[in-house]
Amino acid sequence: MKFFKLFIFSISVMLLCGKLKAQEDLISSKNDSILLAQAYMNLYLTASYFDSLEWPRIEKILNYEKSEIDKIKTPAFLRGNQTLYQFTQSLLQFNQTYFFYSDRRTQAILSRPNPQRKAFVIRLKNSLDIAIKQYNNSGTNDSLFYSQPPNSFFNLIGFTIDADLQHKTNLIRLKNEINDKIDEELYQDFRRFLTKAKFSKIYELDSMQFLSRSYGIPIKSIVQTNQIQPSIHVSSDLNNINPEYYTGLRAEVIYRYVELMTLLKVKSSRESDHDLLNSKYKYWINRLNSVDDDFIKEELNPTVVAEIKKQVDNTTKKTNTMKSSGGGITGSGRRPTSIKKPEYEEAVKFDPPLTQEEPIVMYSQEIQKKFFPSPPPKASAKYFVSNYKSELSNLGQVDTFLKGKLASKGFTNQLHYYYFNQNGFAIATSLEKFNLDGSEVPNDKRFIKSLGSEDHFSYFEIVKSMFLDIESEYRMFTFIIDSNEADPAGEGLSGTFSEQILLNSYKELPADLKEKVISPKVLTVLVYHFHQNDIGEVPELVLGGNINVQDYLQKAGLASIIQ
Incomplete structure (x- = not known):
């Protein structure tokens, strides 16, 4: 029995009407348009119904759609349809990541300490990072969707502001879940640095920073060559998902402790340096008092805290007119910013469309x-x-x-x-x-x-x-x-x-x-x-x-x- 695909006729009209921009090769463009539209719809629906689909069918869909998307190679088509192409790639990558994350073996490994857990967490993070990057590269925004006529190509295949919001929400939810796994791994790693800092007086701040960055967690207040470098925040597109991950309170308290001890090793006589150390100490104490962890309470007990406070108070204060002899601690003296994980609801709000100057022309x-x-x-x-x-x-x-x-x-x-x-x-x-x-x-x-x-x-x-x-x-x-x-x-x-x-x-x-x-x-x-x-x-x-x-x-x- 011979078959013809239903949506061949559905999508090809959009090429004739100019809804897709590829013009170089009509036959190739038609095929690419069909493949991309079908892949988008199937992958979006797979994500929507993921928990109700049987495992073998999900695997079949993902393998099939990956092979179909890989067939799209026409340069002009790819240049002209980056938004839908990147969004569809992001859907595929998200489904693949969630498929691996939801696997019973993966969940069993993530649920308890074992040698494989870190490798699984990093694999999940790296896979989801690709999906987030592809989503950000798609350049979706609310004005893009609000400007579409009701019978536009995007609306016909369900590529709407609601679909964009749902996919973005799914990405952020999974990112937050993976972030929790990363935080647990980072905390376990930082415990070893805390033990070494207390008993060996070895403060491996650089190693802690490197380790945190390997998990995608930026630590803004960085000590380099005995100087605190002011952090610079680069804002991103409001509709983009922040690719950075965020440390939890336990890991942050340990890091701030090692950072503070590193700074106390530096001899300084400037008043601004004393103010900076005092500010960091107060911030660290505030975070320490908020943490509920037996290991941290035991290691950073009141005796340890009192000794650190004494060292901070003993730093020599000088007047503002005294010139620095160099080699001290420099910096802005501003209070460090709390590292906080955002709720996904905060990241998925859309502004109303900026303008809609041109009237929408209906097909009718x-x-x-x-x-x-x-x-x-x-x-x-x-x-x-x-x-x-x-x-x-x-x-x-x-x-x-x-x-x-x-x-x-x-x-x-x-x-x-x-x-x-x-x-x-x-x-x-x-x-x-x-x-x-x-x-x-x-x-x-x-x-x-x-x-x-x-x-x-x-x-x-x-x-x-x-x-x-x-x-x-x-x-x-x-x-x-x-x-x-x-x-x-x-x-x-x-x-x-x-x-x-x-x-x-x-x-x-x-x-x-x-x-x-x-x-x-x-x-x-x-x-x-x-x-x-x-x-x-x-x-x-x-x-x-x-x-x-x-x-x-x-x-x-x-x-x-x-x-």
Whole structure:
């Protein structure tokens, strides 16, 4: 049996309409557009339904989509579509990271001290770092999404501000969970530095800084060549995720202790240096009093604290007019900034769009009449009835007959009307789930939700509705009334079909067609049968099957239409 992918026709129209920017190689661009759109939708839905999907299927989806994304190599396409491409890569990387993080073996190793835990934590961090970098490189922002017309390419595939917010939230949540694991590892490492500092008077501050940076944790107040260098904070894009990780209170208290002891070893007679040491001491005491850890309370007990306080007080204070002889402690004297882990809610707020100067042009404004393509796109099955219903004189009467038959079988509010050629019309049913044996599908699961907000068509909503189905069948009936047979073209589903059929239709027969007379009339019945093979895979149009139109109509209870 031969298959054609459902969304080939859906995405290719966007190239014709200029929604995607690649122009260099039309064929390659079409393929790249299809691959990228499908990968985005499947990976976003995988992240959304991750906890309800079976493990082997998640692995299958991730492996499949990685191989598909790897096929996208057209330079012009990549240059013109970096936002969606980088975002999709970030989705893939996030799913891969979360897949590894959620694995039972990984969770078992992370849950207790063991030699492998540090390696697993670093692997998780490095993997998630890639996803965060790709997200930041995508350059998404609220004004980007607010400026999209309802039927824009991004909206059709569900690449919206809500999707951006959800993915960003997922990244930050997982980053915070990994940060907790890093903090535990860093604390265990710093305990050894504390023991060495207390009993051997060896203060390996450089090693502590190097170790913290290896975990992605910056320690801003850095001692170099016996001098405190003022830290410089470089702000980043407000919509970006901060790639840095944050130390917990226990590790920070140990680090501040070693830092303070390192500074006390430096002989200085300047008043500013004394003020700086005193400020650091007070900050450290404040943090120490907040920590609840038996090891730290035992090692940094009141006796130890009193000795440090004595050393700080014994630093010689000089007047501000005394000149420095060099080699002392220098710096701004400002109180060090607390190292704090942000809540993910703080990082996912969006500002309102800056401006929206250009009016949004709707597709319905661009197309005066909504036509079904002639010839129609290739179908799963076709059937022609010559001299159809000669007793029905005008098209309005034919419509009443067809609409009545369809309504009796549950198609009320599921019909879409179009002009066909100059004189005829077409009716297409909504995409409908059905059983091959003819048994009924529950009403709440029968019709695929194909409309997004404000009744605008959304490919994403179709994929989302079918995402959790396995081995499912979907169909769409099309009835065309014209003076001649509407024989489908051999080229398969086209971009014209996507634009004019899926994006634009009437809810009822246009008024100017109701009194029109066609004699003789020919009825063309086309069936588009889509097969959903597995979770995450794109529904495919079935061609060359062994089911004819009569069988499709019989199982749907619509055989009387052609009798």
